[in-house]
Amino acid sequence: MDSNLLWIFVSAALVNNFTLSMFLGLCPFFGVSARLDTAFRLGLANIFVLIITSLAASALNAWVLPYAPYLRLISFILVIASTVQFVEMVIKRFSPALFKALGIFLPLITTNCAILGLALFQTSREYGVIEGVAFAAGAGVGLTLALVLMAGLREEAELSTIPGIVRGTAMNLIIAGLLSLGFMGFAGLFGQAA
């Protein structure tokens, strides 16, 4: 049972990294990865929202959705939107400095597909409450890792000489492609591509 939880965590963080192999949460991945420290803080905020969402999705799956399956999408997105709103209010109340540093990226967590994706995958894989939290933590760590790696590489690339037409999104995409190739190596880690 414990090794199963560990497997879920590692799988979500490395082997099936949300950003680099499942293409979830690409907007912040390209939008907020220009500076290392902002990228890291956004990653932490994402981990928090992911875990809360996972708990909320478990509760919805247990008590509401058996009676009204067509409400799945709408109820998930409402839960996510209110969680983000709540996190925003808490951070604003207790740490105005952090609130200022995160700026617009805090409310934008709502439209981060990684969050809704997590709730949906958790449902389709029929994870329980604890497995769901392990999945969410792994996904969050993977997301943060990808963001930080990307931000580091982009800060380096800023200082290099690169032809004008490659600069910007085209270069970021190619960097992401190479990172993604690297992460594919983790598939061999457990002897199977899950």
Place this chain on the structure above:
Amino acid sequence: MSAGPDMKALDELLKGLWDENPVFVQVLGMCPVLAVTNSAVNALAMGGATFFVLMASSLLVSMVRKWVPKAVRISTFIVIIATFVTVADMLLAAWVPDVHKELGAFISLIVVNCLILGRQEAFASRNPIKPALMDAAGMGLGFTFALFLLGASREVLGNGTFFGIDLFGPQFEPWVVMILPPGGFLMLGMILLFFNWMQAKKQARRAAAEGVA
């Protein structure tokens, strides 16, 4: 203002297809773009579903735009979009169960496609029904076109097929990485590079022409 009303409507349609193409120029809605474009069929199904959701939501948002209070507009848009995505999800499951299974959660994830919410906020909620529909059609077609281009080129290179039809015969060694995740990033990067190059050439030509004049 020499352009008549018909010209203007056509402009709304065409700008989404090329000048403001949501994928190649605005770089919006990247997650589905990369995740489902490993074959031409998947790309078309995803494009079609997004097109439907975009049209339906734009129509409804434009109709109710005067009654939605500003403070709750984003939540209203999201609920409208989520409703139509649920409809699209059920329709696809009924009509093309195979494709629906392959696209999986990505159909539901149309809800958080920033392109759709972006168009509601930037256009449909501020314009009457007709231009809003034209804008949605243009953006939807542009999105589908980009998905198809990416999906077809990845399928041809990575699998040697086009819509499942074998193109090169048995000697062809497929470039497998193209249908795997890294191939999505690399291929889109290449296409964007091509777009930038065309843009740069166009600007250089314009600058040269101005220099002569």
